[in-house]
Amino acid sequence: MNIKLIEKELSEVLADVNVIFVKKDELAECLHVDILEKAGFKAEQESICFLYEKGLLFCGVDSKKSDDIRAATSVVIKTLKSSNFKSAKISILSKSVISALVEGVVLGGYEFNDYKSEPKLSVFEDIFLVSNDLDYTKVEESFAEALIVANATNFTRDIVNKAPQEINPQTLSGVAKELAKQNNLECTILDESALEKEKMGAMLAVGRASVHESALIHLAYKPQNPKKIITLVGKGLTYDSGGLSLKPATSMVTMKMDKAGACAVLGIIKAVSELKLDVEVHAFIGAVENMIGGNAYKPDDVLVSRSKTTIEIRNTDAEGRLVLADVLDYAQDAVKSDYIFDFATLTGACMIALGQYTTGLMGHSHKLKHDISRAGSDAGEMISSLPFNKHLKKLLKSEIADISNTASKPYGGAITAGMFLDKFIRDENKNKWMHFDIAGTAYTEAAWDCNVYGGTGAGVRLMCEFIKEIK
Template identity: 40%
Template sequence: MSIVISYKKNLSKVNLGNFVLFVDENYTLSDLSKYFTKEENQFINDVLKSQNLSKKIVSFDLNSKKKIFLISLKKNIKSFEIENLGAKFFHYLKDVKQTEFIINSNNAPSKIKNFVGYFLHGLKLKSYIFEKYKTKKTKKNILFKIIGKNIPSAKDQIKFKAVEEGTFFTRDLVSEPGNILHPDEYAKRLSLLKKDGLKVNIYDEKKLKKLGMNTLLGVGQGSIRGSYLVTLEWKGLKDSSKPLAFVGKGVCFDTGGISLKPAKFMEDMTYDMAGSAVVVGLMKSLALRKAKVNAVGVVGLVENMPGGNAQRPGDIVKSYSGKTVEILNTDAEGRLVLADALTYTEEKFKPKFIIDLATLTGAIIVSLGSEYAGLFSNDDKLSQQLIEAGERVEEKVWRMPLNKNFDKLIDSKNADMQNINYVGGAGSTTAAQFLQRFILNKTPWAHLDIAGMAFSKYGGALNSGGATGYGVRLLNKLIEDKYE
């Protein structure tokens, strides 16, 4: 389904299509004479007397060719609530045959900057569907004509579109099946982002071996596919100030390796690369909107397979940092990919902060379900900034504990550490505690465990099920509010 939007500031008469008006909670109507005849105006008021005005959206036929939608707004409405209304309105469109709509921006609250922009943003995000492999695709195109003066500026329109395209790109990547988006193909797709203005460097297995990234390479050694580290750089400032760094886990398919997962629901492991997809979508958004910031995205791309050359439980590998890791469970692979990526990012780019994202543990779903991502951090300021950004776009995070007392659960008798806690409990925390050991120079760091947020069976406020794109809007808001 395609959404097309056009802006008409001076259109005063509306003769065709469906009409959308914003009203207060009491459905107070004013200044309709510009758009409707006296008879139509009277008809609207009469119909409202018989409607259930507790609903957020009321709709009815004005005549055989025109339908009217009234969308009620509560006082002190927040931007994410406006987006949710836009998404809710899109849901109505499934049962409407007409494909052309007029939205009057003049009666939108003028005190809320970009009200219409937020409304359309939510609508477009909700409209996403992944039907690339269906032989019969949805061909419906919907046109929105926005009239009036309260429309987003050209600059703000670019910002909204950039975030939408970044989020959609993330969702596309996560939705791809494992036989299509394996590490080799993923790396090729990332190289195409050069056209958006990103500097892309791809490190293949030969280069990674030379660098000593053995924890990352160990995860992928059972697959016939290659393993890669890819860096995406955006330089939006003329100076050489330290970049913001984002690191993502890109396990394109996770069988668990020799520590094989149960067959039931293993098909969902196509989205075990969602952390990397968020990083990629964010970097694309920053480039498209020409963000005034220096940023780098780093993703480790592997496939975890139980092949003849696969990593074994009991293996000991030396990481890029020089620290050794005993592999007790090959299904605790994401932290191994991130370990090398984190140390490399810190050493090479010397960033202001590092935020990593990963579908890392099932334990975080037990803790927080699909409402919050787990946040672990060594820095209170960065944590608070993430919490505030999450509240503003309703991509929420909840801070979880890190403490040196957890270290004993991942200390190994045979190496510097082991990759899993077999004592029991604190699965998400010990995974984060493991990652923290690879931040060597006290760089402010945050780990977001998005296992419960990256994919939704039932859909959410701004998605209709499947890949959510969670994290792109969160991190974009963090950058926009605090670092531009």
């Protein structure tokens, strides 16, 4: 499927279908309103009325704002792909909704069919976004940027959706190398011998029982004279069985998505490099597989992290924070950054607290939280801050080590996980760091907004918006 921008009057563009977004208060003025009324169309958000014989597709929206247009366009593109029409046109309502239209088409129309022996084919080929009344140079610029970000989001989704027999720490390293080659990025891979020299005892312990060796991936995008330097850290659990604290069978299904934090930072650096933004970006990934075996790390083990902090293991299924602890410590030595952001499918507790549609944001700087939340709102990704709490911090106390990897009580689990990571952020970096828990938002088994079944690419649009706005 192709999406094209055209500078013409809508009537001059030849297409099989004309897509029209309608608010309830506009319904009376619509073409063929009598037919729409007979069909029971009330212009409710994301409702559809397809007048096939007239080549008109009406879609209801609550408003002409980005969030409603994005969600509606996603429904539109699914409807068109299931029809026997080959092309459609949409009038660009305003410059502010161009990104929403592009994302609705590209993200809402996404399919992952790599493992289908006979994927269902669609005859639909072209969708035209048409503009003639707006400043076309600015429209072109917005369209090009939105397409880069949407494609990077789908790139992220593709990796998340890959089966665990295909993506392991070594093959994920291969994906990073290929991305570096295509986008002219610097790439460094630390194998297990290098991790041992770095004394990354926490990360190494998590991957010890896997047949696939762990790896630390470092990609760098370095434009000339960057305004700022950003460090991104991604949790790359290519599969998480829970280790000896084995997950229930039903909870293991979808655990291929535990690498979504790593996939997000790959997608972000891909988009930033293609947008040619004047911000230096470093992506660090802890690529590990958490399995069971005779040499698996165990509850009651005490691990020594790279920072020399000792960690009592109470649950081997709280493994992502152990990997991030070592990678965050390494990243702070490797690069002196203005911002440090980590992305991780860290806790089911975050989904319980915020639901599956909202990313949990944790850190110390209120200003940074505000700036990120505003970027999320502009990008169409919902963010909510979870506050650190000195009383919850006490739950991580260990009687035999410096810290426990899980809290002593099952409350505030997303926050205690964030506070565990905070232990490994140095004092001079406290106000530069933010933790994003994407456990709920990174993967879905039911379509919502512009997200279809599987990986969502959570974090990519958000960070691209934030980085574009950096002064």
